[in-house]
Amino acid sequence: MNDNPIVVENLVKYYEGRCILDGISFTVPRGCIYGLLGRNGCGKTTMIRILLGLEPPTRGRTLVLGQDSMRLSARTHGRIGYVAEGHNLIQSYKVRRLIGLCRGLSLQWNEEFFGHLMTAFRLPPDRQIKDLSAGMRAQLNLALAMAIDPELLILDDPTLGLDTVARRQFLELAIDVIQRQGRTILFSSHILADVERIADRIGVLVAGKLVVDCTLEELKSRIKKLRVIFPDQAPSDLYVTEIVNQRQQGREMVLTVANWNPQKQAILETFRPESCTELPMTLEDIFIECTRPVSAVVPQESEV
């Protein structure tokens, strides 16, 4: 058993001369639900494809279940469930045939669980994949990935195209999988409420760099959004480090700071503000602040 099913070391990927991933390093511990966030085109899918060995890295190394991604054995592949963005299923096949193929090529197949999912999703076995709706394709892909009882489940924007009910079903399933001992999930999504609901560790990719990699609680406790009112015009520079975002209008300044601590508090107090109130932040607020053009890197646990 590997303690870190996913290890990424100094991963760099160039595509047609453009840097997609720039020195990414992180690990996903066993039993963790890791939410990978980032705007469109920031490199989430590329990272996942590299992890699965579908794309070679330019530099760096990725280990999945203890094996180099580009040399994953069939046995290791059989322990990984994958739901691809856009659900790349073989369009010309019927649902029944695709299920037969996946069953035939799996190391283990949980027929009971799969049957339960097929009933829950009401998937028609005699329809061609190309005739299914996007939501049905997502459900089928998810059911196929879950049926092999994966030790590691990699989901690339899995709820894309699902309606609210199906999305809720999916999240409950994901929680069900994690509750089975030792299961690990890496999951990228645009729906931050979903990530907030199930992820216990978050990574945020901005322009190819991993600017956040910590637990959800830690992220919420480390990033503070403050509304500061000054007696006169707000100063243009506060001399506080790790400012993620700063907006000012007249006497008011709204400040988002990473790693807020007493030293930073003391520096702020030298400007004698009239009031300083902390604004509540959801994951979505943090994500928006972190993915603005200029954003400070939130150091990883070991650096704090």
Add this chain to the structure above:
Amino acid sequence: MLSLIAREIRDQVVYLVGLCLTAITMLALLILQIYVQMEMVYLPILGMGVALLLIGFCALGMGQMYGDRVNRIAPLLATLAVTRTRILAARVAVGVLAVLATLVPIAIAVTLVLGAFLPPLEFYWRMIVGISITSLLVGMACYCVGLLIGWTTNKTALLLVDGLLLVALLVSVVWIKGFGLDTAGLLLLFIGATLLRTWQTFTSASL
């Protein structure tokens, strides 16, 4: 592995049926020749049949690899409990089966026909064995060419032109050098190199 081979056979059923029909037609002509006419009048038609078979082998290889790229089959298969090498091995196994299943019966039939017309000399029998082995290797070489260009060529028109040109080139090599051991050796080398290059590009490509 058996699941992969079964999938390949089912996906390429059109090519396989086409190849079998051509082979059956050729066999029927040969049998007709032996039992009815006792004359070698069908040779030009048989020649055309052989050309069709060789193009068919190339088309089978192209269909397997180009069809994979168009329908994005390998990205799905590569995330299941198989390696890319096994996916390719299953394809090659189906190709070898197709070549053997179509050419071996024809080779046997040709041997019988020639046996009926040629004098019983050892020299002729060695020649017949040489022709049969070289024909199998040419068929395999055409299939391997189809695999490689099916994976590396992007445009359908270019794919067809490349395929036809390379098949013509292989046939002309045999035409010029004859059906000897040196031709068989050359074809074996060509098959090995083409398979190695296909494996290398298939296992290292972005899927």
